[in-house]
Amino acid sequence: MERGKIGARIKTWRERKNLTVEQLAEKTGLDPKFIEAMEEGAAAPALGPMVKLARALGTRLGTFTDDELSDDPCITRAATRTPDSAVQASGGKNLAMTYHHLGHGKADRHMEPFFIRLDPEDGEPALSSHEGEEFVVVVSGQVVLRYGQEVHTLSAGDSMYYNSVVPHHVGAGGNQAAEIYAVIHVPF
Structure with missing residues (x-):
């Protein structure tokens, strides 16, 4: 999934929680400029920061990367x-x-x-x-x-x-x- 879509999802979840970038940065320990760059699609988020964001926003990591829901079993060729x-x-x-x-x-x-x-x-x-x-x-x-x-x-x-x-x-x-x-x- 392209980083612009991931950033948009992070921003959507942050806004749903009524958090500013600065508040989310404080909860995650991430630099506010890095969070802004991720949300704008200018920075590629690694797993570590995405895990911190997911925890701070009360969601699972996959929320930022999934495109669609599928039935079990989930098979990736x-x-x-x-x-x-x-x-x-x-x-x-x-x-x-x-x-x-x-x-x-x-x-x-x-x-x-x-x-x-x-x-x-x-x-x-x-x-x-x-x-x-x-x-x-x-x-x-x-x-x-x-x-x-x-x-x-x-x-x-x-x-x-x-x-x-x-x-x-x-x-x-x-x-x-x-x-x-x-x-x-x-x-x-």
Whole structure:
């Protein structure tokens, strides 16, 4: 889904809650200018900030990314995962992650499943934290998990499961892209 649609949904939910950008920034710890840029479609929201926004607005993360509701089972074919349906988030000076949401349309879900392509990043990545848990399986390449003060390198077939309230960052290892499946659970 394009970032303009996501930003419009964030703004709609903020306005429904009768919150100013500044009030939402205070509730989330995000910079008001970043929230404005997201709402205007000028900034690509990563998962961490979107989780914080969803919690502050009292909704699930998927509220910002779903286009339509579907019946169970919710099936996403690999052939339909195109960049047009992905949320892209910037890291450093280059595109660091492309998210493909795998739970589109499942309104009653309690988890947020994603297929994510991780590209090499410029500079030292920032750590983020939010309530909930994350489970990640590495599909290809090497992945580096920065978790608090720890650094772990994982390869294809390896998995990680962690409490996402601890500051963390998941990125491509080395100078090559990596691919992962990630499931995020955020209580609300």
